Amino acid sequence: MVLTKGDDYPLHQTPEPIAYAGTDRNFYDRYFFNGYAPDGSGFFAAALGVYPHLNVMDAHFCAIRDGVQYNLHASRELGMERMDTQVGPIRIEVLEPLNKLRVVVDGEGLKADLVFTGRAFPIEEPRFIHRIGPRTFMDYTRLTQNGHYTGWIEVDGARHDCAPGTAGTRDRSWGVRPVGTRDEQPHGSGVIPGFFWQWTPLNFADRSVFFHVNADAKGNRWNTRAVIAPDGANAEALFDTEGEMASPLAAGTRWPTDGKLVIEGPDGPETLTLTPVGRFQMRGLGYTSPKWNHGLYHGPLTVEREDFGLMQCDPGSMDNYHVQLPCKVVSDRHGEGFGVFEQLIIGPYAPMGLKEFMDLG
Template identity: 55%
Template sequence: MLTKGDDYPIHQTPEPIAYSGSDRNFYDRYFFNAYAPDGSAFAAIAFGVYPALNVADAHIAIVTDGKERCLHASRVLGMERLDLKVGPIAIDILEPLQKLKVTIQKTEGIAGEITFEGRAFPIEEPRFVKRNGPRLFMDYTRLTQNVRASGWLEVDGERIEVAGWVGTRDRSWGIRPVGAPDTQPTPGGGITGFFWQWTPLNFADTSVYFHINADPDGKPWNTRAVILPDGAGPEGGYHSDAPVMETEILPGTRHAKSGKLIIPLAQGEATVKIEPVATFLMRGIGYGGEWRHGALKGELAVAREDLDTVNFDHADPGNLHIQAISRATLSQPGRDDQVGVGVFEQLILGPYRPLGF
């Protein structure tokens, strides 16, 4: 089947673009977030394409005053991967790797238009590869880019001006669990625990990125930290494969009360102190729950969901995956401290002995 993508030099296999290998869990996703400088308002967007499931979905969540207002949309893909619109939510690529726009046509009281412009060239994170016994559990690549955001949002008649906001966008593609879970267990398999932290942070003239995937004993199987000045190109910035995050857990939860990131440098070390101020529940953009990524909802389905980000059940498995909107203080040798804002994404499943789980 020939599609619009076949007229672009983007083929990765001998087949037409409509096909993406043989793994049913292949996905191709956009993610965006943006937030006011004081963390008082926050928005996140996810847009995913699942070629082997023939599904596309999109989500937006807006957090203000302890409430998360979400709009979910899902449709049959029709094997056309370049139609970047699902119901009321659409993406326009204005300048590849630099400027993208998300538009939300007013639906269920939610509307908006936000342009995301990169502060520097995107970073490429190390390739994520993890097996579940003999089966491939994850195999994907992700680019990440801190951004300046502009435009507007509307929630139930209240207009929010997106001016002076910053945030992060990413693009990831490859294999990880999507759609309905497999019903047959794999002998010799079983992921005993999953530990994930991700902290893209925005400062006045600098971005800091950190992530870690670790096993239950705390041994990282994928980690990286990057300090990147505005305007840096593909080879710019400082990259470290040996960062350390010291995490204090909020009692009775699996979420962080605070974090201290330590990045070794030739002239000493950089540190970033992270103080969460508000919570964004990732289920609001399809990370779990009824609207999980890749779920088949029919030809087209659109629905609103409202969540409480203050008085939620921390023990509910659907609420374990969060982004904490956070203040951050960056200290580097020979420079004045910088105060910024970002997110501290967290997902801890099963045992993680360094933190007592």
Template identity: 70%
Template sequence: MLTKGDDFPLHQTPEPVAYAGTDRNFYDRYFFNGYAPDGSGFFAVALGIYPHLNVADAHFSCIRNGKQYNLHASRELGMERLDLSVGPISIEVIEPLKVLRVRVNGEGLSADLTFTGRAFPIEEPRFTYRIGPRTFMDYTRLTQNGHYEGWIEVDGNRRELASGTVGTRDRSWGVRPVGLPDAQPHGHGVVSSFFWQWTPVNLPERSLFFHINADRHGAPWNTRAVIAPDGAGQDGFYETPAASMQSPMQPGTRWPAGGELSIQRPEGPLTLTFEPLVRFQMRGLGYTSPKWGHGFYHGTLVVEREDLVLANLDPMAPTLENLHVQIISRVITSDGEIGIGGFEQLVIGPYVPWGLKGYDDPG
């Protein structure tokens, strides 16, 4: 059961705030992304708190003219979990579970962005996954689509957000690998892998959410599809695990080249076709980043800007830092709707259905 308190980083376990506990890898995290109806003007924000590592970090990214601008910040947490600012990046919860504001001002990158939810956030099934005997993930997440207002400035060039800018935000809390990796091996014969797809879609009058985590043989261990009409309350969703995604990879990469999602409904299947528009590298928010990974300790306060020319990145870099992407896509449904959404994908290690046998073999 979600409550207003679940929009604040107070959690002690992967359960909602009513429960408490401790774990070295416990985290509490915000994520936002947004884009114009044609996929332009992409931006993303993340802020994470790691109570037992005494670290808070935040990231801001935006894309203009084929270049991805990233701002990274990290500080010592100092035990205060309600200070939602890390150097030049801050988040304000204006109305829990509905309205939040992001501000950025540092290293030539500035923004003032206000998110308003289209419907009550969905609570995704609890993610619990082990590699051999070891718990790898155990967390809860809420996800919400919404509208944005505000502006972004890059090196003095300020642009107001385009009319109709939409996107997705989420909040997750629990246990993930954070900070320095565990040097203890998993044990003989344990082959780790990770398969993840996530497609939050903004349609004219409703939102649609699909995700899948699967093992290396393709068996889903966490998946669901949810349809949320605009203005829906906590009991106003249609949800089903009976959904499947067909998604070819771009040659020489582990990035999606589009896809077709089929969701079963009582009135018949709903099909969504994804047509790629813009690629965002999730390393801009710390995911798979060798330097700015989540929870890494950098000092009392460290801020750094990183500019990436997207066309120059090696999709199969040995460090795996470019595997994790969001492909902003035009979405067409079999109900005649045209919308836009993100297609996030991360595939690490073997995945038998796609013929992937190692950690660095492309599709």
């Protein structure tokens, strides 16, 4: 047994010390943040992941400036101490649980000091349980919260304070999903994995709107939720509803051109039109990155900066499929807002005419 700082808090879920998280090698615990000025400029994102059974903690920070995405990657050996949420130059601090968190960055020419404050109580999304054939692919819980940011970001000596009204989203998820070295064991004869994901956390003047959907290759939904969260709402004041998204693919890509989300609001049906004003590549946070995918072992401590022009990203490369599009949002009932449209499609997806594993729109 190994005792760590977490063992002095009443957080245990099993008879074992906090250092142990069940028996599944793919268990993870993760922070995610994104943010943008009211007009969508100055987009940034951060993430930190803990992989107890892989003995790895990794973190990433990204900022977009003038069409270039600047990315800072860091990975270290966990040492079984899960309460030390710092990986080299990137640190996450919980200032007020479920409301206020801080992101601090200082390395390789990228610096930041950002404080996130929630607009309402976070929503708990339905438990994500998905199997491919007999194998459990995902089994995790996630909370999501919109909020505002204060602070600053510096790229190679050029510092910019957060514009008034800078907003965004943060989430926390924990459980089981593929992490670390890829599992080479085949799923079985005739089993073709398919994964479809859309997520649209949206910020309006006095409320947040959330929608997500997971579906299989045939378009059957296996996880979805829509929520309207008035500013200051507690858990009981969140308005649960349903949503339906229409979003064509841009030619030659797996990226959406735009989106039209219809939800049933407290005052009747509401149509929200999402118009992208930019693009963020999620591989900057490790998602589908060949080198920096989540939980991969890089040694005691490794830090690396990666810059790339967004116009140079090949949409036909699988590591570029996963995107967040900063979007202007217009509601036919509640005026204008801003948010992101995240999409990831892996494998075939019949509703969009994707028949082969790497078909493009």
